[in-house]
Amino acid sequence: MTVKSVLVIGGGVAGMQAAFDLAEAGIKVCLVEKTLSIGGRMAQLDKTFPTNDCAICILAPKMMDCYRHENIEVLTFSEVISVEGEVGSFKVKILRRPRFIDEEICNGCGDCARVCPMGILNKFDMDLRVRGGAYIPFLQAVPLIYALDREKCMRCGLCKVVCGKDAIQYDQKPEIVEMTVSATIVATGFDALDPSSITEYGYGRYDNVITALEFERLICAAGPTGGHVMRKDGKEVKRIAWIQCVGARDTRDNRPYCCSVCCMHATKEAILTKEHYPEVETYILYTDLRCFGKGFQEYVNRAKDDYGVEYIRGKPGEIREKEDTNLEIFYSPSSDKVEILEVDMVVLCTALIPSEGVEALAEVLGVELDEYKFFKLKDPYNFTETTRDGIFVAGYCQAPRDIPECIAHGSAAASRAMEVVLGGNRNEKSQ
Numbered sequence: 001m002t003v004k005s006v007l008v009i010g011g012g013v014a015g016m017q018a019a020f021d022l023a024e025a026g027i028k029v030c031l032v033e034k035t036l037s038i039g040g041r042m043a044q045l046d047k048t049f050p051t052n053d054c055a056i057c058i059l060a061p062k063m064m065d066c067y068r069h070e071n072i073e074v075l076t077f078s079e080v081i082s083v084e085g086e087v088g089s090f091k092v093k094i095l096r097r098p099r100f101i102d103e104e105i106c107n108g109c110g111d112c113a114r115v116c117p118m119g120i121l122n123k124f125d126m127d128l129r130v131r132g133g134a135y136i137p138f139l140q141a142v143p144l145i146y147a148l149d150r151e152k153c154m155r156c157g158l159c160k161v162v163c164g165k166d167a168i169q170y171d172q173k174p175e176i177v178e179m180t181v182s183a184t185i186v187a188t189g190f191d192a193l194d195p196s197s198i199t200e201y202g203y204g205r206y207d208n209v210i211t212a213l214e215f216e217r218l219i220c221a222a223g224p225t226g227g228h229v230m231r232k233d234g235k236e237v238k239r240i241a242w243i244q245c246v247g248a249r250d251t252r253d254n255r256p257y258c259c260s261v262c263c264m265h266a267t268k269e270a271i272l273t274k275e276h277y278p279e280v281e282t283y284i285l286y287t288d289l290r291c292f293g294k295g296f297q298e299y300v301n302r303a304k305d306d307y308g309v310e311y312i313r314g315k316p317g318e319i320r321e322k323e324d325t326n327l328e329i330f331y332s333p334s335s336d337k338v339e340i341l342e343v344d345m346v347v348l349c350t351a352l353i354p355s356e357g358v359e360a361l362a363e364v365l366g367v368e369l370d371e372y373k374f375f376k377l378k379d380p381y382n383f384t385e386t387t388r389d390g391i392f393v394a395g396y397c398q399a400p401r402d403i404p405e406c407i408a409h410g411s412a413a414a415s416r417a418m419e420v421v422l423g424g425n426r427n428e429k430s431q
């Protein structure tokens with residue numbers, strides 16, 4: 001990388017869009033992703049609202065476009081550990097974690113995974129499916145290079161025996177890569193809150209209380225159940241309820257904010273359920289419906305009128321499991337009334353929070369976070385500038401937003417970074 005280049009941190013839709021726009025303008029980009037594959041959360045989704053397009057079908061070509069672009073260097077399984085200097089010339093250090101498989105040699109054949117005797121829960125599938133100790137997180141992973149989970153590996157050596165390319169390297173060490181870049185874009189997205197802390201809903205205690213990301217994996221044809229929505233006991237589902245704002249719009253843990261996507265993703269998941277199983281009853285319990293985007297209100301109307309999805313206003317106070325493991329949801333449609341809705345599966349639309357490690361990253365970057373740990377803007381009217389010159393922000397890590405908005409934000413951040421690379425700095429000029 002040279003001074004005329006940009007570092008993008010986070011390979012979700014926002015980061016990939018930023019990297020791609022810069023690369024198309026002839027600017028060199030280093031795209032750093034902490035997991036084994038680029039793609040971000042969108043890769044875990046089944047379809048996307050409000051069009052119900054297949055998420056991975058839209059995303060996979062974008063992932064390949066980024067990875068194959070001659071101006072983009074993709075560093076997966078890597079994290080930025082230091083950024084020094086100033087706008088126009090940041091000296092960056094990146095930690096590359098070992099995959100224990102040679103990236104140059106591995107051709108993604110999967111022989112190592114097929115012989116691995118280990119069964120480890122796969123985080124990408126929300127722990128609903130097992131993978132081997134030699135693995136890729138999902139079939140369309142980019143780059144298609146396997147990794148060994150050495151922490152859980154029983155060191156039987158079978159992968160080394162079968163690898164015809166001799167790509168297994170048990171003694172691979174972490175590496176530090178250094179480079180100088182003109183500007184940085186941070187696009188580290190979100191994590192879903194673990195709802196076990198919201199004890200009244202019984203997540204972790206009741207088998208049939210699951211999260212929306214788990215539901216996305218269940219209903220996905222490429223997911224752990226081949227797209228069959230079933231309970232843990234294997235029974236078919238007859239009545240499902242989605243509960244909105246779980247841990248969000250809630251002052252208890254300082255998360256009064258709206259996550260911006262759960263009214264719509266619950267609607268999408270209910271519609272998809274009805275498309276798969278027209279006889280299943282679907283309920284959405286909401287705080288208030290926020291259908292602010294183009295076509296969103298029409299989408300909700302369609303869910304109600306064409307699919308028979310029932311919307312109930314009221315945030316449940318409690319869920320109780322019955323002896324037959326069905327679930328009773330206690331909610332108040334008005335202040336003087338408590339009603340009970342019995343279902344056999346509950347999907348919690350949990351709060352979405354800035355991704356793990358964001359505080360440490362903000363410290364490395366020398367930028368400020370807001371009170372909820374989203375990246376803070378220097379100026380609320382300039383929605384890509386962080387509190388440090390030359391470091392821009394894109395996507396969910398700045399504030400809750402959906403995929404199209406993250407893509408637009410990625411492009412906006414890229415155009416600001418482009419100004420820096422091409423020699424202009426709006427702030428300096430206006431001083």
Ligand SMILES: Cc1cc2nc3c(=O)[nH]c(=O)nc-3n(C[C@H](O)[C@H](O)[C@H](O)COP(=O)(O)OP(=O)(O)OC[C@H]3O[C@@H](n4cnc5c(N)ncnc54)[C@H](O)[C@@H]3O)c2cc1C
Pocket residue numbers: 009010011012013014015032033034035037038039040041042045047048049050078079080187188189190191192212213216261265268352355356357361394395396397401402403404406
């Ligand atoms: C259940 C559910 C369903 C949804 N359905 C829809 C939908 O149908 N339509 C829609 O528009 N939106 C939907 N969304 C919202 C959508 O997922 C987000 O808007 C979008 O994924 C945000 O993109 P992003 O690039 O900002 O972040 P992410 O997708 O979270 O990507 C961030 C990337 O940064 C990486 N990263 C994090 N920290 C670091 C670090 N320190 N260093 C390097 N890399 C790092 C992460 O590993 C990840 O790859 C849904 C969300 C949920 C939870």
